[in-house]
Amino acid sequence: MPRAVALLLALGFALAQSSHTVVPGDTLYSIARRYGTTVEELMRLNGLESFLLQPGQVLRLPERARVHVVVPGDTLFSLARRYGTTVEELMRLNGLASAELKVGQRLLLPGAQAGGESVPHAPPGPSPEASPPSPPLEDYDPESPFLKAVLRYLGVPYKYGANSPLALDCSAFVAQVYAELGVALPRTTKEQYQAFPPVEALRPGDLVFFSFGGKEVDHVGIYLGRGVFAHASSYGSRVVIESLEAPFYQKAYRGARRVMASPEPPLGPSAGR
Numbered sequence: 001m002p003r004a005v006a007l008l009l010a011l012g013f014a015l016a017q018s019s020h021t022v023v024p025g026d027t028l029y030s031i032a033r034r035y036g037t038t039v040e041e042l043m044r045l046n047g048l049e050s051f052l053l054q055p056g057q058v059l060r061l062p063e064r065a066r067v068h069v070v071v072p073g074d075t076l077f078s079l080a081r082r083y084g085t086t087v088e089e090l091m092r093l094n095g096l097a098s099a100e101l102k103v104g105q106r107l108l109l110p111g112a113q114a115g116g117e118s119v120p121h122a123p124p125g126p127s128p129e130a131s132p133p134s135p136p137l138e139d140y141d142p143e144s145p146f147l148k149a150v151l152r153y154l155g156v157p158y159k160y161g162a163n164s165p166l167a168l169d170c171s172a173f174v175a176q177v178y179a180e181l182g183v184a185l186p187r188t189t190k191e192q193y194q195a196f197p198p199v200e201a202l203r204p205g206d207l208v209f210f211s212f213g214g215k216e217v218d219h220v221g222i223y224l225g226r227g228v229f230a231h232a233s234s235y236g237s238r239v240v241i242e243s244l245e246a247p248f249y250q251k252a253y254r255g256a257r258r259v260m261a262s263p264e265p266p267l268g269p270s271a272g273r
Contacts, residue, residue: 173232196257
């Protein structure tokens, strides 16, 4: 069998299957991206309470969606990227004369049948039980220096107190990203939380803080837009991108801060989680 045909058959099987067996290196975010779903949906389907996965674990997958309900921030371009199609195809399928979308609007996706489609009944807005503020769902420019800095650190191992190219903790990751942009941040999570003003409406680049051990903040990440954030995860043991709207993070969320200026770095060595 020609190699190209074998690859196409393998891809078709992966898209059609209803379960996924976890292999080393898998995260809920990478699996969600591979199968065109969300971290929250994977957690709901599989009754997961944390992001920890074990090799060999079998995860149920949702049926491949063929209708999309528009939520705030959606654009034809972002939807085309998400579902592996083009703006032109989405406009053709839905008889759109312009690229303007309305919240709650139902869009047919490639492969859908207009007459017999099962339409999701989820409300068009964000989940009412979400603890973090409902952010505007916006995309970063792929050429953004900020996003490029974040992506360079993906996969770097997490280690408590570490601050080197070989390993980072959460506050070191945040500080390193901003240092590449010429902005000096304090070293520890607590100092970063205290250094900047709080915000309610999240914007890409905001620092998002969590408390997993009690009342004090002990974890920090960087909001990227569209409901996801990057952080050096002690649970995932490396720098990852995950959903801020997942129940695991909603419960621990303690607020956001916006980096407005370059504070003086603290004197003496210190470390954050």
